[in-house]
Amino acid sequence: MASIWEYANxxxxxxxxxxxxxxxxxxxxxxxxxxxxWGFFLTPDDYRQGATVKIIYLHVPAALIAINAWLMMLVASxxxxxxRHHVSALAARAAAPVGAxxxxxxxxxxxxxxxxxxxxxxxxxxxxxxFLILFLFYLGYMALWEAxxxxxxxxxxxxxxxxxxxVFAILSRYAVNFWNQGLHQGASVMRAGALAGDTExxxxxxxxxxxxxxxxxxxxxxIALVFLxxxxxxxxxxxxxxxxxxxxx
Numbered sequence: 001m002a003s004i005w006e007y008a009n010x011x012x013x014x015x016x017x018x019x020x021x022x023x024x025x026x027x028x029x030x031x032x033x034x035x036x037x038w039g040f041f042l043t044p045d046d047y048r049q050g051a052t053v054k055i056i057y058l059h060v061p062a063a064l065i066a067i068n069a070w071l072m073m074l075v076a077s078x079x080x081x082x083x084r085h086h087v088s089a090l091a092a093r094a095a096a097p098v099g100a101x102x103x104x105x106x107x108x109x110x111x112x113x114x115x116x117x118x119x120x121x122x123x124x125x126x127x128x129x130x131f132l133i134l135f136l137f138y139l140g141y142m143a144l145w146e147a148x149x150x151x152x153x154x155x156x157x158x159x160x161x162x163x164x165x166x167v168f169a170i171l172s173r174y175a176v177n178f179w180n181q182g183l184h185q186g187a188s189v190m191r192a193g194a195l196a197g198d199t200e201x202x203x204x205x206x207x208x209x210x211x212x213x214x215x216x217x218x219x220x221x222x223i224a225l226v227f228l229x230x231x232x233x234x235x236x237x238x239x240x241x242x243x244x245x246x247x248x249x
Contacts, residue, residue: 005083005085007087008083008085008086008087008088009087010086010087010234010238013087013230013231013234014231014234017227017228017230017231018231020227021224021227021228024220024223024224024227025224027220028217028220028221028223028224029217030217031213031214031216031217031220032214032217032218032221033217034213034217035057035210035211035212035213035214035215035216035217036057036058036214036217038210038213039054039056039057039207039210039211039213039214040054040057042210043206043207043210044206046207049116049117052113052116052117053207055109055112055113056113056203056207056211057210057211057214058105058109058214059105059106059109059110059113060211060214060215061211061214061215061217061218061219062102062103062105062106062109062218063102063106063110063131064215064218064219065098065099065102065218065219065222066099066102066103066105066106066131066134066135067134067169069095069096069098069099069102069222070099070134070137070138070162070165070166070169071166071169072091072092072095072226073092073095073096073099073141073162074162074163074166074169076088076089076091076092076095077089077092077155077158077159077162077163078159080092080155080156080159081156081159086151086155086237087230087234089151089155089158089159090230090233090234090237091226091230091233092155092158092159092162093145093155093158093233094225094226094229094230094232094233095222095226095229096138096141096142096145097142097229098222098225098226098229099138100135100138100139100142102218102222103131103134103135103138104135106131107128107131107132107135110128110131130168133168134165134168134169137161137164137165137168138165140161140165141158141161141162141165144157144158144161145158151237151240
């Protein structure tokens with residue numbers, strides 16, 4: 001069995017991802033089309049929230065990716081720090097804009113849902129606040145990459161920033177468990193028994209099944225985008241190296 005570290009070779013990474021990208025992209029499109037159409041057009045209105053409940057088909061998957069994209073960046077950054085594999089550092093860099101966009105989508109859809117449900121577009125709820133700070137960390141992470149010319153130095157410093165920002169990624173996920181006074185309810189989808197339990201906070205199967213399809217679509221889309229953007233980062237790094245050699249020559 002080939003070692004996973006073989007894919008730290010840029011050529012090997014590009015060849016492998018070139019083979020899987022078409023399948024990943026097709027699966028992402030199918031899952032998103034099926035899940036969003038099912039969720040928005042084939043599910044009934046909620047007896048309390050009405051049609052507003054359908055915002056979960058964008059809000060929940062986007063929030064899931066926003067948090068886990070940063071955790072993926074954390075793993076990639078740790079690999080860079082320990083093993084100095086350039087592909088891992090570039091994969092973390094590639095994931096940051098995708099995670100930032102997902103954070104914006106989650107914040108925007110949360111505000112659209114919150115206004116009719118809570119009576120306000122924004123509240124300094126623990127999860128909302130930590131999510132906003134996470135978004136600022138995304139911006140800072142991307143800005144730091146752009147501000148430092150040396151790629152290795154930029155990877156070192158952004159990896160440290162990623163370690164610090166991971167605190168807010170974890171808080172965004174578990175803030176409801178840490179602070180009971182928040183407006184958000186406890187976990188009702190990503191927990192044991194979400195489909196089979198009978199507590200008041202669980203999501204009904206009518207909404208949960210298409211939601212899981214949407215979540216799968218967002219995950220596949222994230223992976224495809226990270227693969228594509230990592231390829232772009234590798235090629236951009238090669239181009240910069242060739243240009244530097246030409247200037248020296």
